[in-house]
Amino acid sequence: MEVNTPDIFFVILSGFFLMVVMVGFIVTLVLIHRNRQIQNKQKLESIKADFEKTILNVEKEIQEETLQHVGRELHDNIGQLLSLAKLTLSSPNPEKVHEGKQLINQIIKEVRTLSKSLNLDWVESIDLASFIQKELSKLEQLEFCKVAFTASGESNNLDNSKKLVLIRVIQECLNNAIKHAKPSLISINLSSKSDVTEISISDNGIGFDTSTQKNGSGLHNLKSRMKTIEGEINIISSERNGTQIKLLLPNSNA
Template identity: 35%
Template sequence: MVSFIVIHRKRRNQFIRDKLTMEKELEQQLLQSRIEVQEQTFQQIGKELHDNVGQLLSTSRMLIGLTERELKNPPDTLLTANATLGQAINEIRTLAKSLDKEWLERFSFSENIQTVIDRINAGEVIKASYEEQVPLLLRSDEQIILFRIVQEAVQNAVKHASPASILIRVQKEEEGYTIQITDDGRGFDTATVKRNMGLTNMQHRIHLLGGIINIQSSPGNGTNVHIYFPLQKKEL
């Protein structure tokens, strides 16, 4: 009787362990599928921006250029409109590339982040900088996941915080890496802010790498997004 109870408990415990393992694997598969769908959507949006919106703006700029050449003394407003359109075209091209996974995979994480930094600095409103203690040696799928997380954090700062500066810093830890995105913007109360889609996506993505995200902020004191992920990452 005792041996029967022991065997039953062992089988039950094994069943529970197997069930938990299957649930974790299913969760990983669902997260990965969600990320893949998002990447496909990003790629389609990038293509539309480049092929349609970009072409319309390029055509408009060409027409403005023709008008300038026909006028002996083109007004300053026309010249300004031409220059502004040129900036908009460059911005859309850069944005379209940042949404294209296949394009991002051609470059390293650092190179892709530097493109984000350059785009922010081109606006001459926010001073953005990037510091890297050691190069991140990542597989292409890993670097895309991390890039999307940092991209989301930076966009949140630009859109909501009105910062004067943004700093992205990569550091090597004993058993992993940390990435910090710090801004000196208006900050917010982390206890009352609602969980939005952007933050949820960041959490889902870092979970695929076995990492964590911690956000520190308070009104008037800027925001620090702290990302940690281990060297021994999960297989995607």
């Protein structure tokens, strides 16, 4: 039986063509996969750079606020106590010596309290519930407005750097409510679950049109900060209907 030469040639040519197509397909897949790896690596490096930049900015802001706090305490509190102690001890009345000693002890106590406030290790030791309650207590003591706080679930162990950014975001949200919302009530709900930490900050103030505020630097900074810690921020507001801000931070251990 004769073998048809053209048929053999066609089979060989077809096999070679299929092999070239398969090799090309495999090479294409490899190139696509490598390109995606490069893009993912660049994205991770960009997120890491943004995160480090945000951490530095937050730490700088806290340091500046701490220095301002120290300056006020030295001038308004400790400085006045020292002046009063000086006047008391300069008195010719012997009974004033005991009063002067009490003032000095009070000054020492105030200096120790001030030195503790310079230590940022509080970020590690404090939990979110305690921090939020402390911030709301300040508003209550100033009689700015009524406050409410609720918490549910067990506290998650957040990374210190993420906790620092989250604390700063909460402070900024409260500052915005104080400056712009004119509320009679600010309420915060903290919900800690195994997979996510959710914080809802609500006020019954004047509200605002979110469509006209999307490009505002304040809201942009809040969104950028939450993004660097892989979190989300959702803002619901309308004029005369108050504002609700939800902060969502996935638990990295989930």
